[in-house]
Structures are given as structure tokens and as C-alpha cells.
Amino acid sequence: MVHLFAYLVSIEQYADPEWPIVKGADRDTSRTVAYLNKLEVPQENVLVLTGQSATREAIITKFQEHLINNPKIKRGDPILFHFSGHGSRSAAPKGWKVIEDEEEEEEELRRQVEMIIPWDEGVEDLTGRKICGIPDRTIGALLSKVAKLHGDNITVVLDCCHSGHGTRGGNDSATKFFEEYSARGVDPLRTTPLREDIDQNILAEDLSSPKSFRRGGFSQSHGGNHVLMAACGQKESAMGNKNGGLLTTYWLDALQRDIYPRTYAELMKYVDKQLEPLRLKHPQFINQHPQCEGVVRDRLVFEETMMSSDYFPAERRKDLGENIVRIEAGEVQGIQQGTLFELHEMDNRLQSQRTMGSATAIEVNAADCIAEFAEGIVFDGSKCTALVLQHRYHLKYSVDDATQTSPAAKKTLALLRKSLSKTQPNVSSLAEEVPHGEAVDLVIKIDSSGEVILDRRDSFLRTLKTDPPRIQPDEMETANFPYILNAIARFNMHLALTNPKHPLIDNIEFSFHRLEQSGKIEEWDDDDPLLEPAEKIPFVDDEARFVQRDDDRYAFILDNKHPTPLYPYLVYFDPTTYEIATWYTPFEAQKATLPATQSLQIGASPEHQGSFQFFLPEGAELDTSFIKxxxxDSISKMDFMNQRPVLGTDEDGESIVKKGAQHRAGGQGAQTKGRWDSIIRILTVTRQ
Known part of the structure; x- marks a missing residue:
């Protein structure tokens, strides 16, 4: 039995008889219910709203009753919201600031937000006002409330489109096609405009609402607290037939197949692959590319825990040998010959994973490797996942334990030694203590007040002009030094990882730009402007220095002069907190987003809608970070680098050391074989 809570809404026929029927919408709901029954989800946990019952008021009220104010939901329980019906766009009401990061071909679609269409859209309410759609911002606010009360194990499936381009056309082939299929979107010009006061009571409660709202619709509505499975991109049409929507059909199919790892991202890859034959067969009418959005899309489906970024997809390859697996991790992930993996078989049910045994890399390519597994391992199927188990890299550190002899220093030293003596379960240690005085990457010092100073000696960080990281005496009781040192080791290792042959970088120009508004903005116009690259901030000795201004936005531009299309990844390294974050990946496009002899803008562009901002920590005169x-020349899993901050304070001002967050260590040293390359640049922001 799975303690999941689902809210399913489907609308085939609308109150407005002129609106086209949404073929298969109710079938989506009935098949989803059947799947949940297979999971033994209690019937009282599943709420279904269909047809004329799915009014605007009912959709919102039942959402609040079933998913927000439901005492049966325990924090961390999986929550599913599924909508099948029409979607559209509407002009943002006055006062809703919308940052437009991409150009629209049609002027009337500028400054528009996305919405789902309830059954009674366009019908007059008791006050004589026409009922409008439910905008993305309202759905985002409701989801934010769900996450606040019940956790962020939330899945949103929207089998509709928002472009309003789903028109029939007039030739025989179009007539024949639309006898079988229907588009799930309506022309924005036919929808009721959103009022200024729409859903004010809901939006007023949403403390996470941004001051301005970035265009991008549901994919940008609080994407940190849920995973969104959307039927298509912004300018595409979602299609369905009598059997159901194409997204729901293949999504349910994927859920019942042996797909490893069983993450949202991997399942959506399967859905997109199944749609490809239909796109080829009906190129005039089917152009939808399903989208998987959200920072937790690598989470296992309907599970609260993330699929560890250190797990890599693997497949048995009998054609290469009886005991051979191909693992999707190679030189760019730091894999070397002799790297030891632990293989895991993941069951098709929730919360089930079995350790199979070990495998050793015997051949390493740029983004994958061939590994030989030990005798006696039994495969149930061909797919599994692989965890890097044994690392060759070690952070060498020493403890300066003789300089200070004050009572406070002695107390800190005792707590430090106690922490270092503890082992980390399921973690291969990357840190090695050596006698003080030897050449090391890090020296742990203690001053007379009992404060710990991390004196960095490695080649990348020793020249930084920022203050070294410190751990306060009142943080020592909870400080987990094996974990902190492992995180520092991962940071140093992945920052330094490079391909000495540099087969690609000589033909790539990497530049950093401040953005400015495009065109004149009138005083009466309160809209946020379009942004475009302006001042180019030069890299001098690989470092760009610029002054912090609260309103400044930035972007990166890549210029590929190479004849080969490339897959770029942008990774942020913060040496103050040791955070690593992947800022850009071509995952969404599933294609080379840096074409041959072309350029790519990362920030304030269709490929990466959000621009970048940089702020100084309180009291600091400068701050430095690394961009890698x-x-x-092929797509690869790169979020294996990501790790949360281990030092400093979080967004609420709480000590990260006291909270003691955990992260499994992963990664290796460098190799030189494959077609991959990297550039490292330093960004230093200063005060006026």
C-alpha cells in the first residue's frame, strides 16, 4: 500500500458549446485511477473531479480541501495533481509584473501568463462577471501552501497546452487527422481576461511569490517545490485522442515499465521517445515535446528522497562479455580505470532497492565506461544503477593542535578530535590526515577563542583574497568534520578536474555580460523590460571583477567556432560555503544547444530564461566564486557534482554547520581520453 494523495481533474466538454471537445480527457482520469489502484492507494486518498463538476470554484476549493487542509496527509507523503483539459494564455492583469525573457512572434502574446481552463470559463457568476481561467500564479501559490504544510514530494501533470495554436486547418489531411485527434488548448483571444483582483486571497497568503513574475508559466511557478510534467513546450500543442492525452498515455506506460533509474527525468525521456514516431508521421500537426521541470526532477517517482546524483544508469552488455556492464559515467565525471562501483537493482515498486555487488571500470570514455562485475551477481533484467564506491582522490589535511593552549582552544580541539574519530556510514572517505608540517591541501587551525579557521593551501583556493572559512565555538558540538572534509574534497576535486589535451576549448569563446533593458520604457509603463546583453565584463587573468548593484542582471555567452555541435554545462562553485550547483544543462532540449559555428546565451534567453544576480555577504567587501x-560532443549526466552548502548560514540565517545536512560523496581524479573539455573563470564582486 502506498500512502499517496491524488487530485485528478478532467474536462472533455465545456459549458461553452463552441469550444472543441477534449478527446480522451476523462479516459486520462480513469486510467490514472486504475494505476493508483494497482499501487493499492486507498480510495479515500484519491479525489476525482470531471466534466461540469470541475468549475473554477470547485477546482480551487477541492484543491484546498484535499491537498492542503487534509489532516490525513503526513509530511513527506507523495501528492499528485493531474489536469486534463484545455489550457490557454491570458494577458497579465495590471500590477502583475512579468519579466519577458524571450521574443514572441505575435504581439498579442507578449506579457501573457499561462492558465488551465475550468468547465465554466466564460460563464457569468452571480455578480454578472464572467468566470476566467486559473492562472499559473494561482496554481503556484496553492502548491507553495501544500509544500509548506506537507513537504515537497509533489507531482504535477498538466496534459494541456497554453499556446492556443491548436487550430484545425482546412485541407483533407487536416480534416482526417482531427477526426482522430484534438488539441488541448484554446485561442487566448477567446478567453475571459484576468481581473486585477483575481484570487487575491490565495496570492496574499503566498509569501514565496516574487515581486515580479518571470514569463515561463507553470514551469516557472515555484519550481523548487514540485516536479512538473507538462505535455508540451510553450509554443507547442498538446494532442489527445479517444484513448487519452499523449502525455498521460505514455506517462502511465512509463510508470509500469522497468525504467532505471526510476526518476521523473528518466521517465520523461521515455515519454518523449515514444512520441517521436507520431511527430515523424504527422509533422504538420504533432509537434509536442513533453517537459519535465523542477529542481527535484531526479527524485524517484512519488518518493520524497532524491535519486542520489552519485548513482549512474547502467546496463548489462552481454554483446561485450558475460560479466560486462556499460555505466553512464566517464572521464568528465572523473572515472578512471580501476574505479570501483557498487551496482544496485531497483525494483518497479516504490521504496525498493537491492545491492547486487561490485564492478570495476576497465575502459573509460568521455561520458561512459565499460565495467566488469564480480562473479556471482544475478541480474533480474538488464538495467541497474551504479554508485561510485571507491575513490582514488584524497584531500590531505593536517591539524595545527599546538599553537593555542587556552581553555577555549583545548575544548574546541577535543570536540574536533571526537568528530574526526566518527566514521560516515555509506560514504567512501576522501580526506586523509597527515602530520602537521607536511605539504597539505588544508590546515585546520584553532585560535585562542576556540574558533576554527580552515587555512586553504590547494592551488585554486590559496590565492583567494576572501577571508578563510570559519567555524564558531558554539557550532562545534554539532559540527560533522568527516562530512565537511568530504565536501571540501569533492569541491576541490571537481573544480580541478580537467582534460589536459583540451580538444575543444580553443574554438570556444566564453564571455560575461551585464544586461540592460531593451528599448525605451515610458514612465506610465510599470512592466519589467526585456533584457539584452550590454557591457562585456572582461576576464583579466581569467577573473572578471565588477561592482555589486542590486538591480544589475548578468548573462554568459558561448560562441562555438568548432565544426561540431556541443553540449554545454555551466557549474557554479562557491568557495565560501563549498556549494556546487549546476546552473545550466541541455537536458530540457535533449539536443546540442551550442550548434556548430553558432552562439548560445545563458541567462535572459529562451534557452535559460532566468538572468543571474550576484550579492555580497553581509559585512564583506568582496566575494569570489568560480564558474566552470x-x-x-554528447549529452551526459552532470548533476553528480552538485552539493549543498556545508558552511556559513542558510537563507533563514541559520547555521548550516548546526543543521548538519548530509550529502553522499562521489567523484574521482582526472583522465585524458575523451571528447570533453572545460573552462574555469573567476567572478569577483566588490562594493562600490
Missing amino acids: LVVL
Whole structure:
């Protein structure tokens, strides 16, 4: 039995008889219910709203009753919201600031937000006002409330489109096609305009609402607290037939197949692959590319825990040998010959994973490797996942334990030694202590007040002019030094990882730009402007220095002069907190987003809608971070680098050391074989 809560809404026929029927919408709901029954989800946990019952008021009220104010939901329980019906766009009401990061071909679609269409859209309410759609911002606010109360194990499936381009056309082939299929969107010009006061009571409660709202619709509505499975991109049409929507059909199919790892991202890859034959067969009418959005899309489906970024997809390859697996991790992930993996078989049910045994890399390519597994391992199927188990890289550190002899220093030293003596379960240690005085990457010092100073000696960080990281005496009781040192080791290792042959970088120009508004903005116009690259901030000795201004936005531009299309990844390294974050990946496009002899803008562009901002920590005069551009000639898993901050304070001002967050260590040293390369640049922001 799975303690999941689902809210399913489907609308085939609308109150407005002129609106086209949404073929298969109710079938989506009935098949989803059947799947949930297979999972043994209790019937009282599943709420279904269909047809004329799915009014605007009912959709919102039942959402609040079933998914927000439901005492049966325990924090962390999986929550599903599924909508099948029409979607559209509407002009943002006055006062809703919308940052437009991409150009629209049609002027009337500028400054528009996305919405789902309830059954009674366009019908007059009791006050004589026409009922409008439910905008993305309202759905985002409701989801934010769900996450606040019940956790972020939330899945949103929207089998509709928002472009309003689903028109029939007039030739015989179009007539024949639309006898079988229907588009799930309506022309924005036919929808009721959103009022200024729409859903004010809901939006007023949403403390996470941004001051301005970036265009991008549901994919940008609080994407940090849920995973969104959307039927298509912004300018595409979602299609369906009598059997159901194409997204729901293949999504349910994927859920019942042996797909490893069983993450949202991997399942959506399967859905997109199944749609390809239909796109080829009906190129005039089917152009939808399903989208998987959200920072937790690598989470296992309907599970609260993330699929560890250190797990890599693997497949048995009998054609290469009886005991051979191909693992999707190679030189760019730091894999070397002799790297030891632990293989895991993941069951098709929730919360089930079995350790199979170990495998050793015997041949390493740029983004994958061939590994030989030990005798006696039994495969149930051909797919599994692989965890890097044994690392060759070690952070060498020493403890300066003789300089200070004050009572506070002695107390800190005792707590430090106690913490270092503890082992980390399921973690291969990357840190090695050596006697003080030897050449090391890090020296742990203690001053007379009992404060710990991390004196960095490695080649990348020793020249930084920022203050070294510190751990306060009142943080020592909870400080987990094996974990902190492992995180520092991962940071140093992945920052330094490079391909000494540099087969690609010589033909790539990497530049950093401040953005400015495009065109004149009138005083009466309160809209946020379009942004475009302006001042180019030069890299001098690989470092760009610029002054912090609260309103400034930035973007990166890549210019590929190489004859090969490339897959770029942009990774952020913060040496103050040791955070690593992937800022850009071509995952969404599933194609080379840096074409041959073309350029790519990362920030305030269709490829990466959000621009970048940089702020100084309180009291600091300057702050330095590293930006690493990694390029390959094939797509690869790169979020393995990501790790949360281990030092400093979080967004609420709480000590990260006291909270003691955990992260499994992963990664290796460098190799030189494959078609991959990297560029490292330093960004230093200063005060006026």
C-alpha cells in the first residue's frame, strides 16, 4: 500500500458549446485511477473531479480541501495533481509584473501568463462577471501552501497546452487527422481576461511569490517545490485522442515499465521517445515535446528522497562479455580505470532497492565506461544503477593542535578530535590526515577563542583574497568534520578536474555580460523590460571583477567556432560555503544547444530564461566564486557534482554547520581520453 494523495481533474466538454471537445480527457482520469489502484492507494486518498463538476470554484476549493487542509496527509507523503483539459494564455492583469525573457512572434502574446481552463470559463457568476481561467500564479501559490504544510514530494501533470495554436486547418489531411485527434488548448483571444483582483486571497497568503513574475508559466511557478510534467513546450500543442492525452498515455506506460533509474527525468525521456514516431508521421500537426521541470526532477517517482546524483544508469552488455556492464559515467565525471562501483537493482515498486555487488571500470570514455562485475551477481533484467564506491582522490589535511593552549582552544580541539574519530556510514572517505608540517591541501587551525579557521593551501583556493572559512565555538558540538572534509574534497576535486589535451576549448569563446533593458520604457509603463546583453565584463587573468548593484542582471555567452555541435554545462562553485550547483544543462532540449559555428546565451534567453544576480555577504567587501564551463560532443549526466552548502548560514540565517545536512560523496581524479573539455573563470564582486 502506498500512502499517496491524488487530485485528478478532467474536462472533455465545456459549458461553452463552441469550444472543441477534449478527446480522451476523462479516459486520462480513469486510467490514472486504475494505476493508483494497482499501487493499492486507498480510495479515500484519491479525489476525482470531471466534466461540469470541475468549475473554477470547485477546482480551487477541492484543491484546498484535499491537498492542503487534509489532516490525513503526513509530511513527506507523495501528492499528485493531474489536469486534463484545455489550457490557454491570458494577458497579465495590471500590477502583475512579468519579466519577458524571450521574443514572441505575435504581439498579442507578449506579457501573457499561462492558465488551465475550468468547465465554466466564460460563464457569468452571480455578480454578472464572467468566470476566467486559473492562472499559473494561482496554481503556484496553492502548491507553495501544500509544500509548506506537507513537504515537497509533489507531482504535477498538466496534459494541456497554453499556446492556443491548436487550430484545425482546412485541407483533407487536416480534416482526417482531427477526426482522430484534438488539441488541448484554446485561442487566448477567446478567453475571459484576468481581473486585477483575481484570487487575491490565495496570492496574499503566498509569501514565496516574487515581486515580479518571470514569463515561463507553470514551469516557472515555484519550481523548487514540485516536479512538473507538462505535455508540451510553450509554443507547442498538446494532442489527445479517444484513448487519452499523449502525455498521460505514455506517462502511465512509463510508470509500469522497468525504467532505471526510476526518476521523473528518466521517465520523461521515455515519454518523449515514444512520441517521436507520431511527430515523424504527422509533422504538420504533432509537434509536442513533453517537459519535465523542477529542481527535484531526479527524485524517484512519488518518493520524497532524491535519486542520489552519485548513482549512474547502467546496463548489462552481454554483446561485450558475460560479466560486462556499460555505466553512464566517464572521464568528465572523473572515472578512471580501476574505479570501483557498487551496482544496485531497483525494483518497479516504490521504496525498493537491492545491492547486487561490485564492478570495476576497465575502459573509460568521455561520458561512459565499460565495467566488469564480480562473479556471482544475478541480474533480474538488464538495467541497474551504479554508485561510485571507491575513490582514488584524497584531500590531505593536517591539524595545527599546538599553537593555542587556552581553555577555549583545548575544548574546541577535543570536540574536533571526537568528530574526526566518527566514521560516515555509506560514504567512501576522501580526506586523509597527515602530520602537521607536511605539504597539505588544508590546515585546520584553532585560535585562542576556540574558533576554527580552515587555512586553504590547494592551488585554486590559496590565492583567494576572501577571508578563510570559519567555524564558531558554539557550532562545534554539532559540527560533522568527516562530512565537511568530504565536501571540501569533492569541491576541490571537481573544480580541478580537467582534460589536459583540451580538444575543444580553443574554438570556444566564453564571455560575461551585464544586461540592460531593451528599448525605451515610458514612465506610465510599470512592466519589467526585456533584457539584452550590454557591457562585456572582461576576464583579466581569467577573473572578471565588477561592482555589486542590486538591480544589475548578468548573462554568459558561448560562441562555438568548432565544426561540431556541443553540449554545454555551466557549474557554479562557491568557495565560501563549498556549494556546487549546476546552473545550466541541455537536458530540457535533449539536443546540442551550442550548434556548430553558432552562439548560445545563458541567462535572459529562451534557452535559460532566468538572468543571474550576484550579492555580497553581509559585512564583506568582496566575494569570489568560480564558474566552470564543461562541454562535450554528447549529452551526459552532470548533476553528480552538485552539493549543498556545508558552511556559513542558510537563507533563514541559520547555521548550516548546526543543521548538519548530509550529502553522499562521489567523484574521482582526472583522465585524458575523451571528447570533453572545460573552462574555469573567476567572478569577483566588490562594493562600490
